Amino acid sequence: MTGARDAGNYSCLVRNDSHAYLHTVALNVIDSASYMGTPLPTYEVPDEQLVQIGSTARLFCEAFVGSVDLPDAQSEITWNRVGMNSSYLEEQRRFTLRSVARENKQVLGAYLTIRAVKKEDLGPYECRVVNAGDQAILLKLWLREAEPTEPLGYNPKIWRRFAWAAIVILAFALTATAFRHRLSILALFCRHRLVQPDLHDGKDYDVLVTYLERDSAFATEMMTTLKDRYSYACNSYQIFPNAEYDCAANLKETAKRCRRLLVVIRSSMIEALSGSVVASTLGGSALPENGVAALQDLDDAESWDAGVLGSLLQQLIRIHPQPVCVSLQALPQGCDMGENSLAGLLRMAPIIEWHQKRSLWFKNWSLLRLRLPPLRTKNSTPTGSVAIVRPGARKELSSGVVVTTVVSSGSSSRSRRSSTYGQDHSIHDSMEILV
Secondary structure (H helix, E strand, O other): OOOOHEEEEEEEEEEOOEEEEEEEEOOOOOOOOOOOOOOEEEEOOOOOEEOEEEEEEEEEEEOOOOOOOOOOOOOEEEEEEEOOOOHHHHHOOEEEEEEEEOOOOEEEEEEEOOOOHHHHHOOOEEEEEOOOOOOEEEEEEEEOOOOOOOOOOHHHHHHHHHHHHHHHHHHHHHHHHHHHHOHHHHHHHHHHHHOOOOOOOOEEEEEEEEEEHHHHHHHHHHHHHHHOOOOOOOEEEOOOOOOOOOOOHHHHHOEEEEEEEEEOOOHHHHHHHHHHHHHHHHHHHHHOOOHHHHHHHHOOOOOOHHHHHHHHHHHHHHOOOEEEEEEOOOOOOOOOOOOOHHHHHHHHHEEEEEEOOHHHHHHHHHHHOOOOOOOOHHHHOOOOOOOOOOOOOEEEEEOOOOEEEEOOOOOOOOOEEEEEEEEOOOOOEEEEEEE
16 A cells, blocks of 8 residues: 655666667655645656657646545546647547546546647647646647657767778778779770880781681681770681691791780690690690590590690790680699699780670670780771682782791691792782781
């Protein structure tokens, strides 16, 4: 049973994962049987109550009115909008007023519920309590729009730091990836727009595309893209495997006129470039035991044999100081080849593992273009062309033209000739003429 010693302040804490509210009330203990004074609030109405627009607001007030034995005496409690008449709340369909009583009607309370709160609903409200002796009190409250609340323990400065740290880490990761794979658009721009090419290096072409017959379609598509899309001056050289033909010397002579040697590599290219002297030139220990047949079988393998790849790179480095290789097969993870490691050869003759997926098209060409020389201006692009003169035809050449024989028919032996002709000379054999 409540007594005088129970009077005092009491606090109530309500919290969830994101919010916390603390409310304190003062408890006064009185003798209800003899009380004849003004109504006493039993619930402390706050100065303001916050509500979000569109939600429901619930206002509450309560007071002790005591008891009167007079038959016609009646206490009353009600809510009203300040500045409006007493019928305002009743006319609003969104407003609901409900009265409650307890302690044998000695304590009266009233709820005002406002559904779908609008801007015009905000403002001052008052709760009027009248006891049987016409003693009244007014409890006022402001209804205001709630501002966005922050979760419990939320610190915007800490979250900003985390966000900036995440941005910096992401930027660093992207930069590192771009540097590692050389896919940066900025790197391409700097190389092909800011780096000035050497226009007096005595070269007629930017790229010499070299390939075997089985890769002719791929090489043709690559050369077309280099010329039409990226404006490189290109020439092509198809390698024909023939043990009696010194293809390596012929290719080396042709490659002198080009700034980069671009090779679509295959295992059997070793035999084509070395002919009958493959064992003595490259070292037989690096090659398969059964020679040419085994090399041709390796052309269809999913990945390269490290020894064969190293031998081919050594041969290409002898032919041109700056070869760039394109492989349609997977590269080995790494292998030592005596004094010359595969990693060292790859630094001198880089290999681009060409991916056939369309989604990797940009990656393939970005890696390739970063290894090609800077573009020349249109005025400095050489105007060379390739012509095939068939037997019986007559081709007049101006003085100073270099004629290189690289084509022969059937299984006949292949040979090479380079010479300077005057205006009266003509060619009657089957040959390729670089003008």
